[in-house]
Amino acid sequence: MTAKQTAKAAVVCFLGLGFATSPTTGFAGECDRVSALENYNATGLSPNGAMCKTFVGLANVQGVSCRWEFPFRDSDAIRTFHDLWTEVARCKEGTWTQHDGSVNHPDSYALRELFTSEGFFRVAQKDKGQFNRTLVFLSLEHRN
Numbered sequence: 001m002t003a004k005q006t007a008k009a010a011v012v013c014f015l016g017l018g019f020a021t022s023p024t025t026g027f028a029g030e031c032d033r034v035s036a037l038e039n040y041n042a043t044g045l046s047p048n049g050a051m052c053k054t055f056v057g058l059a060n061v062q063g064v065s066c067r068w069e070f071p072f073r074d075s076d077a078i079r080t081f082h083d084l085w086t087e088v089a090r091c092k093e094g095t096w097t098q099h100d101g102s103v104n105h106p107d108s109y110a111l112r113e114l115f116t117s118e119g120f121f122r123v124a125q126k127d128k129g130q131f132n133r134t135l136v137f138l139s140l141e142h143r144n
Helices: 003-021 032-038 075-091
Strands: 051-056 062-071 095-099 109-115 119-128 133-142
Touching: 032 062, 032 075, 032 133, 062 075, 075 109, 075 119, 075 133
Parallel strands: none
Antiparallel strands: 051 062, 062 133, 095 109, 109 119, 119 133
């Protein structure tokens, strides 16, 4: 390897290490939160900082939903929402949709969905002014 190739490889490795360990880029732990969500029924372990519960939806569809709570419209909530979506989109293959429509109350709501062979992955952000908090959700609705 020439000196120029060695230097280029070192820079690529350094940049890759920076992306892999920086929590603000959404690459920390690669797919840790998605994996924790997928394995929640077997392990009972929630992604770091989340509260998770299983649910049974319409037509007896089963799933897991994890929730993070933040102060109302906190910048960490917005960052977590975007980081979670980046992780889902990077770690799973499927077709995605986005819902940012209006809601029938003063709070805001954003939703991203990824339809995969395993089921429906959803990342949502809900501002709850009445409770002075913002909630961020990561959910998996299993296919029947």
